[in-house]
Amino acid sequence: MSNRRKAPLANLYRTEYLRSRAWFARRHRWFARQRTLGIPLLCAGCGQPATVAELELHHLDYRGVITRGGVFKALEADDDLTPMHPYCHELLHRLIDRDAVLAQNRSRRTATDEALRRLRRKLQPATGSRS
Numbered sequence: 001m002s003n004r005r006k007a008p009l010a011n012l013y014r015t016e017y018l019r020s021r022a023w024f025a026r027r028h029r030w031f032a033r034q035r036t037l038g039i040p041l042l043c044a045g046c047g048q049p050a051t052v053a054e055l056e057l058h059h060l061d062y063r064g065v066i067t068r069g070g071v072f073k074a075l076e077a078d079d080d081l082t083p084m085h086p087y088c089h090e091l092l093h094r095l096i097d098r099d100a101v102l103a104q105n106r107s108r109r110t111a112t113d114e115a116l117r118r119l120r121r122k123l124q125p126a127t128g129s130r131s
Contacts, residue, residue, distance in 0.1 A: 045088025
């Protein structure tokens with residue numbers, strides 16, 4: 001099991017799926033459901049509110065990303081996706097990629113949970129004042 005990202009040419013997920021109609025339709029459905037449920041849009045990394053245009057969706061699991069007849073299908077469960085600012089999303093991937101335990105020895109969901117805890121600690125504004 002490995003969470004390491006592959007080079008773009010070898011990774012159809014990044015080069016094709018994330019640019020596919022299926023993904024854009026799934027992304028739209030995810031944000032529409034959040035709106036319907038009245039769930040505010042917050043970045044999972046920094047916790048700051050954001051708009052749909054300001055957020056990306058991080059996959060906690062890839063089980064719903066499948067191909068049938070050479071065509072991608074976007075069947076991710078809602079709880080397999082989490083919203084993030086692009087900057088926070090990149091930091092999250094860097095944390096996972098640079099930690100051998102997270103990158104190679106944990107499920108993607110577990111690795112993401114641990115990396116998000118670390119990221120939130122780093123991005124939290126300092127509390128209290130310095131004198």
